[in-house]
Amino acid sequence: MKSVPLYHVWEYTDVDREFWREHLENWLPQRIFDAHTHFCEPKYRLAPITEQQRRDYWVNEVNDPIGAADAQRCYETVFPGRDFSCLAFGMPTLDYDLEACNTDLQKQCEKRGWYSLAVIGPQWSAESIATLLGQPGMLGVKVYYSMIGQEGTVRSKHLEADIFDFLPHHQLEVLNELRGWVMLHVPKADRLGHPANIAQIKEIRKRYPNVVLVIAHLGRCYTIEHAKEALPQLADDQGLYFDNSAVLNPEVHRFALETLGANRILYGTDNPVFYMRGRRQWQGKTYTNRTSYPFYFNKDREPPEVEATYTLYMYEALYALKQACENLGLTRQDVEAIFNDNARRLIDSPA
Numbered sequence: 133m134k135s136v137p138l139y140h141v142w143e144y145t146d147v148d149r150e151f152w153r154e155h156l157e158n159w160l161p162q163r164i165f166d167a168h169t170h171f172c173e174p175k176y177r178l179a180p181i182t183e184q185q186r187r188d189y190w191v192n193e194v195n196d197p198i199g200a201a202d203a204q205r206c207y208e209t210v211f212p213g214r215d216f217s218c219l220a221f222g223m224p225t226l227d228y229d230l231e232a233c234n235t236d237l238q239k240q241c242e243k244r245g246w247y248s249l250a251v252i253g254p255q256w257s258a259e260s261i262a263t264l265l266g267q268p269g270m271l272g273v274k275v276y277y278s279m280i281g282q283e284g285t286v287r288s289k290h291l292e293a294d295i296f297d298f299l300p301h302h303q304l305e306v307l308n309e310l311r312g313w314v315m316l317h318v319p320k321a322d323r324l325g326h327p328a329n330i331a332q333i334k335e336i337r338k339r340y341p342n343v344v345l346v347i348a349h350l351g352r353c354y355t356i357e358h359a360k361e362a363l364p365q366l367a368d369d370q371g372l373y374f375d376n377s378a379v380l381n382p383e384v385h386r387f388a389l390e391t392l393g394a395n396r397i398l399y400g401t402d403n404p405v406f407y408m409r410g411r412r413q414w415q416g417k418t419y420t421n422r423t424s425y426p427f428y429f430n431k432d433r434e435p436p437e438v439e440a441t442y443t444l445y446m447y448e449a450l451y452a453l454k455q456a457c458e459n460l461g462l463t464r465q466d467v468e469a470i471f472n473d474n475a476r477r478l479i480d481s482p483a
């Protein structure tokens with residue numbers, strides 16, 4: 133069959149169709165809820181991305197904005213025949229008109245029966261957050277350390293910030309009152325296991341128990357070493373949630389499921405970035421992204437016959453999760469919880 137355009141430089145090919153048939157079609161539940169996906173109409177970008185930005189950070193090269201209609205088309209392509217819903221948010225960077233993105237995203241999601249989070253910066257007032265959360269289907273906020281201030285060319289300027297630097301208490305208070313969601317991408321090069329992250333997450337849970345706190349990307353634990361030092365420290369808190377987006381490592385999925393249980397993990401993709409083709413390899417606490425497009429960052433390519441077998445990163449992530457679920461002997465009910473029921477339960481529980 134013909135390849136069809138997916139997103140950015142990526143297409144959906146026969147390799148992907150075959151991967152879907154062989155590994156995913158009979159395993160994935162009928163209902164899929166993607167709890168971590170980004171969309172924003174490209175027109176809301178304030179200035180075009182520069183060549184320098186593309187060279188500086190690999191995600192800049194693969195992170196073109198995707199609008200809601202395109203996102204829907206892509207999901208229908210990668211999840212053929214499935215009932216799909218999602219929790220979407222814009223691009224957490226000051227390079228976009230965030231108010232316009234948030235307003236448009238809420239409308240686009242409401243129209244489709246999907247849900248949204250507002251991207252906010254630490255300066256935003258409690259009143260503005262209350263107004264946002266008054267919109268249908270807008271469940272809470274997406275916060276991120278780069279929202280502290282303009283990054284310039286240095287992406288990591290605010291990486292070592294504390295959580296409360298970009299999620300201040302006046303915001304947590306109103307989110308607690310309204311039972312808002314917080315999608316938290318943890319700061320620091322040491323990732324979730326950094327003592328300040330662990331302490332501040334525990335503090336949020338204690339002082340703001342009504343906030344639906346979701347730790348994105350399993351706390352950025354993409355390697356088993358990071359997962360082992362961090363996740364057990366938060367295992368006891370049954371009211372703390374995680375999404376497993378951007379995690380391609382089967383060992384990490386397995387360890388997270390063993391440590392946290394299937395009822396606290398929400399399936400997520402982190403699309404559109406994960407329409408990228410390729411595979412990830414791990415060495416200790418680092419990893420290498422292999423991909424088949426000649427990006428600046430992609431200097432160390434695999435042989436063409438290996439690249440020809442690449443599928444989408446999001447399919448690799450699903451396959452890793454499948455291996456973990458099968459190794460642990462999870463029930464169908466557990467698998468459905470991860471892919472849909474946990475998110476639905478949190479959305480449906482009364483404010």
Ligand SMILES: [Zn+2]
Binds near residue numbers: 168170402
């Ligand atoms: Zn994300």
